[in-house]
Amino acid sequence: MSATALRIALVGNPNCGKTALFNLLTGGRQKVANYAGVTIERKEGRFTTPSGRVLQILDLPGTYSFDANSPDEQITRDVLEGNYPGEAAPDLIVCVADATNLRLHLRFVLEVKRLGRPVVLALNMMDAARRRGIVIDVPELQRRLGIPVVETVAVKRGGAAALVERVDGDMPVAAAASLDDGPSRANLHVQVRELLAATVSMPRQTAELDDALDRWALHPVFGLLILGVVMFLVFQAVYAAGKPMTDLIGDGFGWLGDHAAASLPVGPIKSLVVDGLFGGIGTVIGFLPEILVLFFFILLLEESGYLPRAAFLLDRLMMSVGLTGRSFIPLLSSFACAIPGIMGTRSIQDPRDRLATILVAPLMTCSARLPVYALLIGAFIPMHHVLGIFNLQGLVLFALYAAGILGAMAVGWVIKRIHRDKSEHALLMELPSYRMPKPRDIAIGLWERASIFLKRLTGVILALTIIMWAISTFPGPPAGATGPAIDYSIAGYMGHYLQYIFAPLGFNWQISLSLIPAFAARETAVAALATVYAVGGDSDTVGLAHALAANFSVASALSLMVWFAFAPQCMSTLAVIRRETHSWRNVAISFGYMFVVAYVASLLTYQIARLFA
Amino acid sequence: MRLSDLPKGAPAVVDRVDDAHAADPIAQRLRDLGFVDGEPVRVVAIGPVGADPLLIQIGSTRFALRRTEAARVTVRQEAA
Secondary structure, rough: OOEEEEEEEEEEEOOOOOOHHHHHHOOOOEEEEEEOOOOOOOEEEEEOOOOEEEEEEEEEEOOOOOOOHHHHHHHHHHHHOOOOOOOOOOOOOEEEEEEEEHHHHHHHHHHHOOOOOEEEEEEEEEHHHHHOOOOHOOOOOHHHHHOOEEOOOOOOOOOOOOHHHHHOOOOOOOOOOOOOOOOOOHHHHHHHHHHHHEEEEEOOOOOHHHHHHHHOOOOOOOHHHHHHHHHHHHHHHHHHHHHHEEEEEEEEHHHHHHHHHOOOOHHHHHHHHHHHHHHHHHHHOOOHHHHHHHHHHHHHHHHHHHHHHHHHHHHHHHHHHHOOHHHHHHHHHOOOOHHHHHHHHHOOHHHHHHHHHHHHHOOOOOOOOHHHHHHHHHOOOOEEOOOOOOOOOHHHHHHHHHHHHHHHHHHHHHHHOOOOOOOOOOOEEEOOOOOOOHHHHHHHHHHHHHHHHHHHHHHHHHHHHHHHOOOOOOOOOOOOOOHHHHHHHHHHHHHHHHHHHHHOOOOOHHHHHHHHHHHHOOOOHHHHHHHHHHHOOOHHHHHHHHHHHHHHOOOHHEEEEEHHHHHOOOHHHHHHHHHHEEEHHHHHHHHHHHHHOOOHHHHHHHHHHHOOO | OOOOHHHOOEEEEEEEOOOOOOOOOHHHHHHHOOOOOOOOEEEEEEEEOEEEEEEEEEEEEEEEEEEHHHEEEEEEEEOO
């Protein structure tokens, strides 16, 4: 047993099951960070072998080749060669290859081997390969490659046993580097062909199941129909499954607040705890179930292999509005949060497509807007059924999501028209085999995303909730004042001032006020409104909804929802845009266009809705 | 003939990938992904809008290529 941990790097082509293998080895014990200066995820985990050896496992971004025009591939190569500043070269490279797709994956194995570092090849998805009747002569492959080869099944408990045994034993010797730069690229393919001919027999090139599913999923008519139905069901499910849990959490926090209140003396501290902390945070945490339901479906679509199919179907459509099929995945992530969405645009190699995707990503309705929508819909849209099956609240939610998408299409189209660069931009996207999503991978993904949301919640939202409470409590009303106390506070003054700008949109000063913390994080608008209106009533969601319904019109509510559909995104998103594009100009463009679009759209909504009211 | 002109389902073999312009990264990526001389290819699906993109089967892998990308690949249809 060595004193220091053995450093292992996992590499492989995209879709080789590398991340599933990483999850299997490390379980929940993962640390996700970013490489300095860039936003490529650095995932690291620990694992202790049966003999007590500690392994430090690094999951590197998926790569097709080292020719690398993308930053992910550059980083992968630098880390493997030990050229990445602050990152020691790994003691061992585990190159993961999909056993059902060796023709593609072996080429990268050969490239990795040429680095001249210790390499183990993990033939992953061996279960799927066997099911399809693929026979691999592992000893022969090992002999010809000159590196150890182990079989793994990343989706099965104990599926990495052979790999663990291998790294627990002696370190494999480094494969010899080809100093003369070895075979040319075309020769790598020749080598792969020879290896395949000697070691692999495949009864059929593709899985029959994939062919059958793709006949429907990629069908020009049924494919689009299926996509539409999938998206619609996801959004209905977010509302139907998330809502009851949300109510439960709201009640729970109300109960906690009451109990805390009973043990505290009357005064500002009691007011801070009950109205500020339990009221504000309870309201926002209450929306976590809805957000998790959405994350769950995105993960499910991602893991099953359906997302690239959707990208295939939509590529032409996206291209006509200046985007690419690849934009679909970052844009879909942006429905959860624009930050991972914008970070995900790194998979778009083309700078112009990437910038266009970054600029429109915040128009996708992120989960932070969901609390605001849910609150307003709950308060102003009657709960009845349309055509017997659809609930009107769900339809309004769907319409708000659709507004974001249509807005994004319009903006993409405009960007395309005014952009000078009219050259060609590639799609080149692999459609992986369909896979049954594994509960472990879904659970880990869900946990990762939920903890990011909760970290933001506890930090930013807690601070803002307290600030909001303070500015809406102090200074207290003068003796003999008749209006509500908050009218005399700092918040009251700020809200009244902002109202001059927002009055044409139908916003009263309380709404105008809530837009200040909303800029820090949109979901805090709910907490802010809860604090502002807590003066006379309950601080749970239902109580807040009643307070809102009593205090402003349906036209104002619609206008506010439209505002949130288009308004300049949160500070964190702007910071990510700055970091991803290294340009304040892009931040200014992003903020500016969204403010104008939101203002005009809300103005129209309010004025038109008033005519019908 | 060009891969972009290959009828759906018709078996063919890659002949070569041409650079559309000097140091064409798209052509290089295609070669890295296995579009090299002698590799069997097939068009398995066609995008719903404007018959674009194409889904190309090469070996056991399926790649979505836009028509302009597929046009870089020259294929020969081998008489069965």
